[in-house]
Amino acid sequence: MNAPRTAGARGGPLRPVLAVYLGTAAGTLAWLAAIILAPWLAAGRSTARAAALLYAAFSPICHQIPERCFQFHGHPLAVCGRCLGIYAGFALGLALYPLVRGFTIARLPSARVFILVTLPMAVDGTAGALGLWASPIGLRFATGAVWGVLLPFYFVAGAADLLRTRRARREARALENQAGKT
Amino acid sequence: MNQQKPEYLRPALIVGAVAGVLSGLPAFSLLNCICCLWILGGAAIAVKILSQATAFVLKPSDGALEGALTGIIAAIAHTLTTLAFKPDMETARRVLDWLSSIGIEQPSNIDGILERTTAFMSPAWIILGLFVTAIMYALVGALGGVIGVSLFGKKPAGAAPPPPPPSSGPADAA
Numbered sequence: 001m002n003a004p005r006t007a008g009a010r011g012g013p014l015r016p017v018l019a020v021y022l023g024t025a026a027g028t029l030a031w032l033a034a035i036i037l038a039p040w041l042a043a044g045r046s047t048a049r050a051a052a053l054l055y056a057a058f059s060p061i062c063h064q065i066p067e068r069c070f071q072f073h074g075h076p077l078a079v080c081g082r083c084l085g086i087y088a089g090f091a092l093g094l095a096l097y098p099l100v101r102g103f104t105i106a107r108l109p110s111a112r113v114f115i116l117v118t119l120p121m122a123v124d125g126t127a128g129a130l131g132l133w134a135s136p137i138g139l140r141f142a143t144g145a146v147w148g149v150l151l152p153f154y155f156v157a158g159a160a161d162l163l164r165t166r167r168a169r170r171e172a173r174a175l176e177n178q179a180g181k182t
Numbered sequence: 183m184n185q186q187k188p189e190y191l192r193p194a195l196i197v198g199a200v201a202g203v204l205s206g207l208p209a210f211s212l213l214n215c216i217c218c219l220w221i222l223g224g225a226a227i228a229v230k231i232l233s234q235a236t237a238f239v240l241k242p243s244d245g246a247l248e249g250a251l252t253g254i255i256a257a258i259a260h261t262l263t264t265l266a267f268k269p270d271m272e273t274a275r276r277v278l279d280w281l282s283s284i285g286i287e288q289p290s291n292i293d294g295i296l297e298r299t300t301a302f303m304s305p306a307w308i309i310l311g312l313f314v315t316a317i318m319y320a321l322v323g324a325l326g327g328v329i330g331v332s333l334f335g336k337k338p339a340g341a342a343p344p345p346p347p348p349s350s351g352p353a354d355a356a
Contacts, residue, residue, distance in 0.1 A: 158328030
Protein backbone atom coordinates (compact mmCIF):
# COMPACT_ATOMS: atom_id res chain seq x y z
CA MET A 1 0.00 0.00 0.00
CA ASN A 2 1.38 3.37 -0.99
CA ALA A 3 1.14 5.71 1.97
CA PRO A 4 0.50 9.36 1.11
CA ARG A 5 3.62 11.50 0.94
CA THR A 6 3.87 15.17 1.65
CA ALA A 7 4.79 17.64 -1.02
CA GLY A 8 8.29 17.97 0.28
CA ALA A 9 9.16 14.30 0.09
CA ARG A 10 11.02 14.76 -3.18
CA GLY A 11 13.22 17.59 -1.99
CA GLY A 12 16.30 17.77 0.17
CA PRO A 13 16.32 17.98 3.96
CA LEU A 14 13.00 19.25 5.27
CA ARG A 15 13.57 22.03 7.74
CA PRO A 16 9.88 22.11 8.71
CA VAL A 17 10.09 18.46 9.83
CA LEU A 18 12.97 19.23 12.19
CA ALA A 19 11.25 22.36 13.50
CA VAL A 20 7.97 20.54 14.10
CA TYR A 21 9.82 17.59 15.62
CA LEU A 22 11.64 19.76 18.15
CA GLY A 23 8.47 21.69 19.01
CA THR A 24 6.47 18.48 19.44
CA ALA A 25 9.19 16.97 21.64
CA ALA A 26 9.19 20.04 23.90
CA GLY A 27 5.39 20.05 24.04
CA THR A 28 5.24 16.33 24.85
CA LEU A 29 7.68 16.72 27.73
CA ALA A 30 5.67 19.65 29.12
CA TRP A 31 2.43 17.66 28.71
CA LEU A 32 3.82 14.63 30.57
CA ALA A 33 5.31 16.89 33.26
CA ALA A 34 1.91 18.55 33.82
CA ILE A 35 0.26 15.12 34.23
CA ILE A 36 2.73 14.17 36.98
CA LEU A 37 2.77 17.66 38.49
CA ALA A 38 -0.96 17.59 39.32
CA PRO A 39 -0.79 14.91 42.09
CA TRP A 40 2.48 16.36 43.37
CA LEU A 41 0.79 19.75 43.78
CA ALA A 42 -2.29 18.10 45.27
CA ALA A 43 -0.10 16.58 47.99
CA GLY A 44 1.04 20.04 49.09
CA ARG A 45 -1.17 22.13 51.36
CA SER A 46 -0.65 25.50 49.69
CA THR A 47 -0.74 24.21 46.13
CA ALA A 48 -4.10 22.44 46.12
CA ARG A 49 -5.71 25.19 44.04
CA ALA A 50 -3.00 24.89 41.37
CA ALA A 51 -3.51 21.13 41.37
CA ALA A 52 -7.27 21.59 40.90
CA LEU A 53 -6.53 23.81 37.92
CA LEU A 54 -4.31 21.18 36.32
CA TYR A 55 -6.89 18.44 36.94
CA ALA A 56 -9.56 20.72 35.41
CA ALA A 57 -7.34 21.41 32.38
CA PHE A 58 -7.08 17.69 31.60
CA SER A 59 -10.73 16.91 32.39
CA PRO A 60 -12.07 17.59 28.85
CA ILE A 61 -9.82 14.86 27.45
CA CYS A 62 -9.95 12.18 30.18
CA HIS A 63 -12.49 10.77 32.64
CA GLN A 64 -9.86 10.85 35.47
CA ILE A 65 -11.51 7.98 37.37
CA PRO A 66 -9.11 7.42 40.34
CA GLU A 67 -9.33 3.59 40.15
CA ARG A 68 -8.07 3.75 36.59
CA CYS A 69 -5.25 6.23 37.28
CA PHE A 70 -1.72 5.58 38.51
CA GLN A 71 -1.06 7.19 41.89
CA PHE A 72 1.73 9.59 42.81
CA HIS A 73 2.19 11.02 46.31
CA GLY A 74 -1.13 9.41 47.25
CA HIS A 75 -3.09 11.22 44.52
CA PRO A 76 -4.16 10.08 41.04
CA LEU A 77 -2.28 11.39 38.01
CA ALA A 78 -4.13 13.97 35.92
CA VAL A 79 -5.08 11.33 33.32
CA CYS A 80 -6.02 7.64 33.43
CA GLY A 81 -3.64 4.73 32.80
CA ARG A 82 -4.70 4.35 29.16
CA CYS A 83 -4.23 8.05 28.39
CA LEU A 84 -0.87 8.02 30.18
CA GLY A 85 0.09 5.02 28.04
CA ILE A 86 -0.89 6.93 24.89
CA TYR A 87 1.23 9.95 25.88
CA ALA A 88 4.16 7.82 27.02
CA GLY A 89 3.89 5.87 23.76
CA PHE A 90 3.78 9.17 21.87
CA ALA A 91 7.04 10.20 23.59
CA LEU A 92 8.61 6.84 22.71
CA GLY A 93 7.41 7.17 19.12
CA LEU A 94 8.99 10.62 18.96
CA ALA A 95 12.28 9.18 20.18
CA LEU A 96 12.08 6.51 17.45
CA TYR A 97 11.00 8.95 14.74
CA PRO A 98 14.48 10.06 13.56
CA LEU A 99 15.61 6.42 13.38
CA VAL A 100 12.59 5.31 11.37
CA ARG A 101 11.88 8.36 9.17
CA GLY A 102 14.78 10.77 9.59
CA PHE A 103 14.12 14.43 8.93
CA THR A 104 14.11 14.35 5.15
CA ILE A 105 10.90 12.43 4.52
CA ALA A 106 7.50 13.23 5.98
CA ARG A 107 5.36 10.23 5.11
CA LEU A 108 2.21 8.85 6.73
CA PRO A 109 1.92 5.25 7.99
CA SER A 110 -0.31 2.93 5.98
CA ALA A 111 -3.93 2.26 6.96
CA ARG A 112 -3.02 -1.40 7.60
CA VAL A 113 -0.45 -0.46 10.24
CA PHE A 114 -2.93 1.93 11.86
CA ILE A 115 -5.61 -0.77 12.13
CA LEU A 116 -3.13 -3.32 13.45
CA VAL A 117 -1.85 -0.99 16.16
CA THR A 118 -5.32 0.28 17.09
CA LEU A 119 -6.85 -3.17 17.43
CA PRO A 120 -5.55 -4.10 20.94
CA MET A 121 -6.76 -0.82 22.47
CA ALA A 122 -10.05 -0.92 20.59
CA VAL A 123 -10.78 -4.50 21.73
CA ASP A 124 -9.79 -3.77 25.33
CA GLY A 125 -11.69 -0.47 25.43
CA THR A 126 -14.84 -1.83 23.80
CA ALA A 127 -14.91 -4.94 26.00
CA GLY A 128 -14.42 -2.78 29.08
CA ALA A 129 -17.19 -0.40 28.04
CA LEU A 130 -19.55 -3.33 27.40
CA GLY A 131 -18.69 -4.84 30.78
CA LEU A 132 -17.24 -8.02 29.29
CA TRP A 133 -14.09 -7.69 31.35
CA ALA A 134 -12.28 -5.15 33.48
CA SER A 135 -8.66 -5.11 32.38
CA PRO A 136 -5.97 -4.18 34.89
CA ILE A 137 -4.46 -0.72 34.69
CA GLY A 138 -1.17 -2.15 33.39
CA LEU A 139 -2.92 -3.65 30.36
CA ARG A 140 -4.74 -0.37 29.70
CA PHE A 141 -1.40 1.42 29.85
CA ALA A 142 0.23 -1.12 27.52
CA THR A 143 -2.50 -1.05 24.85
CA GLY A 144 -2.52 2.76 25.00
CA ALA A 145 1.27 2.86 24.66
CA VAL A 146 1.25 0.57 21.61
CA TRP A 147 -1.22 2.94 19.93
CA GLY A 148 0.60 6.06 21.08
CA VAL A 149 3.90 5.00 19.49
CA LEU A 150 2.33 5.38 16.03
CA LEU A 151 0.80 8.82 16.57
CA PRO A 152 3.92 11.04 16.15
CA PHE A 153 4.33 9.60 12.67
CA TYR A 154 1.02 11.24 11.78
CA PHE A 155 1.36 14.38 13.86
CA VAL A 156 4.89 15.39 12.80
CA ALA A 157 4.21 14.60 9.13
CA GLY A 158 0.93 16.54 9.12
CA ALA A 159 2.22 19.57 11.02
CA ALA A 160 5.43 19.71 8.95
CA ASP A 161 3.42 19.56 5.73
CA LEU A 162 1.16 22.34 7.02
CA LEU A 163 4.16 24.51 7.91
CA ARG A 164 5.76 23.86 4.54
CA THR A 165 2.56 24.60 2.60
CA ARG A 166 2.00 27.88 4.44
CA ARG A 167 5.61 28.95 3.90
CA ALA A 168 5.34 28.11 0.19
CA ARG A 169 2.11 30.14 -0.10
CA ARG A 170 3.68 33.10 1.71
CA GLU A 171 6.75 33.02 -0.52
CA ALA A 172 4.59 32.75 -3.65
CA ARG A 173 2.52 35.72 -2.50
CA ALA A 174 5.67 37.75 -1.83
CA LEU A 175 6.98 36.90 -5.32
CA GLU A 176 3.66 37.92 -6.87
CA ASN A 177 3.75 41.23 -5.00
CA GLN A 178 7.33 41.80 -6.13
CA ALA A 179 6.41 41.04 -9.73
CA GLY A 180 3.45 43.40 -9.48
CA LYS A 181 5.69 46.27 -8.32
CA THR A 182 8.19 45.79 -11.14
CA MET B 183 0.29 30.84 -7.97
CA ASN B 184 -3.00 29.12 -8.40
CA GLN B 185 -3.24 26.45 -5.71
CA GLN B 186 -6.45 24.53 -5.12
CA LYS B 187 -7.79 25.00 -1.61
CA PRO B 188 -10.55 22.76 -0.22
CA GLU B 189 -13.57 24.22 1.54
CA TYR B 190 -12.47 23.53 5.13
CA LEU B 191 -15.14 25.35 7.11
CA ARG B 192 -18.35 23.46 6.32
CA PRO B 193 -17.31 19.92 7.41
CA ALA B 194 -15.48 21.38 10.42
CA LEU B 195 -18.57 23.31 11.51
CA ILE B 196 -20.95 20.36 11.19
CA VAL B 197 -18.73 17.65 12.69
CA GLY B 198 -17.09 19.95 15.26
CA ALA B 199 -20.47 21.04 16.62
CA VAL B 200 -21.69 17.43 16.96
CA ALA B 201 -18.42 16.18 18.47
CA GLY B 202 -18.26 19.11 20.89
CA VAL B 203 -21.84 18.61 22.09
CA LEU B 204 -21.27 14.86 22.55
CA SER B 205 -18.03 15.45 24.46
CA GLY B 206 -19.83 17.92 26.73
CA LEU B 207 -22.90 15.83 27.55
CA PRO B 208 -22.64 14.26 31.01
CA ALA B 209 -22.96 10.61 29.98
CA PHE B 210 -21.53 10.64 26.47
CA SER B 211 -18.45 12.57 27.56
CA LEU B 212 -17.11 9.42 29.25
CA LEU B 213 -16.39 8.01 25.77
CA ASN B 214 -13.93 10.85 25.28
CA CYS B 215 -11.62 8.89 27.58
CA ILE B 216 -10.46 6.76 24.64
CA CYS B 217 -7.99 9.46 23.63
CA CYS B 218 -10.63 12.06 22.89
CA LEU B 219 -12.69 9.64 20.81
CA TRP B 220 -15.25 12.25 19.81
CA ILE B 221 -12.65 14.80 18.75
CA LEU B 222 -10.19 12.39 17.13
CA GLY B 223 -12.95 10.44 15.36
CA GLY B 224 -14.83 13.64 14.53
CA ALA B 225 -11.78 15.17 12.85
CA ALA B 226 -11.27 12.00 10.81
CA ILE B 227 -14.94 12.08 9.73
CA ALA B 228 -14.65 15.78 8.83
CA VAL B 229 -11.72 14.86 6.55
CA LYS B 230 -13.80 12.09 4.99
CA ILE B 231 -16.57 14.61 4.22
CA LEU B 232 -13.99 17.07 2.89
CA SER B 233 -12.48 14.35 0.72
CA GLN B 234 -15.88 13.48 -0.75
CA ALA B 235 -16.57 17.13 -1.54
CA THR B 236 -13.14 17.73 -3.10
CA ALA B 237 -12.03 16.63 -6.54
CA PHE B 238 -8.32 16.36 -5.77
CA VAL B 239 -6.26 14.21 -3.38
CA LEU B 240 -5.94 15.68 0.11
CA LYS B 241 -2.51 16.27 1.62
CA PRO B 242 -1.58 15.74 5.29
CA SER B 243 -1.59 19.53 5.70
CA ASP B 244 -5.25 19.61 4.59
CA GLY B 245 -6.04 16.98 7.23
CA ALA B 246 -4.15 18.84 9.95
CA LEU B 247 -5.89 22.12 9.15
CA GLU B 248 -9.34 20.54 8.85
CA GLY B 249 -8.82 18.59 12.09
CA ALA B 250 -7.54 21.60 14.02
CA LEU B 251 -10.52 23.65 12.83
CA THR B 252 -12.89 20.84 13.84
CA GLY B 253 -11.20 20.72 17.27
CA ILE B 254 -11.57 24.47 17.84
CA ILE B 255 -15.26 24.41 16.88
CA ALA B 256 -15.74 21.32 19.07
CA ALA B 257 -14.13 23.19 22.00
CA ILE B 258 -16.65 26.03 21.63
CA ALA B 259 -19.56 23.56 21.40
CA HIS B 260 -18.13 21.60 24.35
CA THR B 261 -17.90 24.73 26.51
CA LEU B 262 -21.43 25.84 25.61
CA THR B 263 -22.84 22.36 26.29
CA THR B 264 -20.97 22.14 29.59
CA LEU B 265 -22.31 25.55 30.60
CA ALA B 266 -25.84 24.50 29.69
CA PHE B 267 -25.58 21.39 31.83
CA LYS B 268 -23.38 22.53 34.72
CA PRO B 269 -25.81 24.70 36.67
CA ASP B 270 -28.49 22.02 36.58
CA MET B 271 -26.90 19.54 38.93
CA GLU B 272 -30.25 17.94 39.59
CA THR B 273 -30.52 16.84 35.96
CA ALA B 274 -26.94 15.62 35.98
CA ARG B 275 -27.69 13.54 39.06
CA ARG B 276 -30.84 12.15 37.48
CA VAL B 277 -28.92 11.15 34.33
CA LEU B 278 -26.27 9.45 36.46
CA ASP B 279 -28.94 7.64 38.50
CA TRP B 280 -30.55 6.47 35.27
CA LEU B 281 -27.19 5.21 34.01
CA SER B 282 -26.74 3.32 37.29
CA SER B 283 -30.20 1.81 36.95
CA ILE B 284 -29.37 0.36 33.52
CA GLY B 285 -26.19 -1.17 34.89
CA ILE B 286 -23.56 1.37 33.84
CA GLU B 287 -21.11 1.69 36.71
CA GLN B 288 -20.41 5.19 38.04
CA PRO B 289 -16.87 6.33 38.81
CA SER B 290 -16.06 6.75 42.49
CA ASN B 291 -15.02 10.36 41.96
CA ILE B 292 -18.32 11.39 40.43
CA ASP B 293 -19.02 13.78 43.32
CA GLY B 294 -15.59 15.31 42.85
CA ILE B 295 -16.25 15.76 39.14
CA LEU B 296 -19.58 17.45 39.83
CA GLU B 297 -17.99 19.71 42.47
CA ARG B 298 -15.12 20.62 40.14
CA THR B 299 -17.57 21.63 37.46
CA THR B 300 -19.03 24.29 39.73
CA ALA B 301 -15.66 25.44 41.14
CA PHE B 302 -14.50 27.27 38.00
CA MET B 303 -17.69 28.96 36.87
CA SER B 304 -16.73 32.66 36.79
CA PRO B 305 -16.53 34.25 33.30
CA ALA B 306 -12.73 34.55 33.52
CA TRP B 307 -12.36 30.84 34.32
CA ILE B 308 -14.79 29.93 31.56
CA ILE B 309 -12.79 31.93 28.98
CA LEU B 310 -9.51 30.45 30.24
CA GLY B 311 -11.06 26.98 30.14
CA LEU B 312 -12.29 27.56 26.58
CA PHE B 313 -8.80 28.69 25.55
CA VAL B 314 -7.10 25.62 27.10
CA THR B 315 -9.74 23.24 25.70
CA ALA B 316 -9.44 24.84 22.25
CA ILE B 317 -5.66 24.27 22.23
CA MET B 318 -6.01 20.66 23.40
CA TYR B 319 -8.85 19.85 21.00
CA ALA B 320 -7.05 21.59 18.11
CA LEU B 321 -3.97 19.41 18.68
CA VAL B 322 -6.01 16.21 19.02
CA GLY B 323 -8.16 17.27 16.06
CA ALA B 324 -5.10 17.92 13.90
CA LEU B 325 -3.89 14.43 14.73
CA GLY B 326 -7.30 12.95 13.89
CA GLY B 327 -7.38 14.92 10.65
CA VAL B 328 -4.02 13.58 9.48
CA ILE B 329 -5.13 10.03 10.40
CA GLY B 330 -8.28 10.76 8.39
CA VAL B 331 -6.18 11.71 5.35
CA SER B 332 -4.27 8.43 5.56
CA LEU B 333 -7.53 6.46 5.84
CA PHE B 334 -9.93 8.39 3.57
CA GLY B 335 -7.87 10.99 1.74
CA LYS B 336 -7.02 9.00 -1.35
CA LYS B 337 -9.17 8.80 -4.44
CA PRO B 338 -9.63 5.42 -6.08
CA ALA B 339 -7.31 4.86 -9.02
CA GLY B 340 -8.83 6.03 -12.28
CA ALA B 341 -11.47 8.21 -10.66
CA ALA B 342 -12.33 11.15 -12.87
CA PRO B 343 -11.86 14.35 -10.87
CA PRO B 344 -14.02 16.77 -12.90
CA PRO B 345 -17.77 16.50 -12.34
CA PRO B 346 -19.89 15.18 -15.25
CA PRO B 347 -21.64 17.69 -17.51
CA PRO B 348 -25.33 18.40 -16.77
CA SER B 349 -27.80 15.92 -18.29
CA SER B 350 -29.26 16.99 -21.61
CA GLY B 351 -31.93 14.44 -22.41
CA PRO B 352 -34.07 11.53 -21.18
CA ALA B 353 -31.36 9.02 -22.15
CA ASP B 354 -29.21 10.33 -19.29
CA ALA B 355 -31.85 9.47 -16.71
CA ALA B 356 -31.71 5.73 -17.48
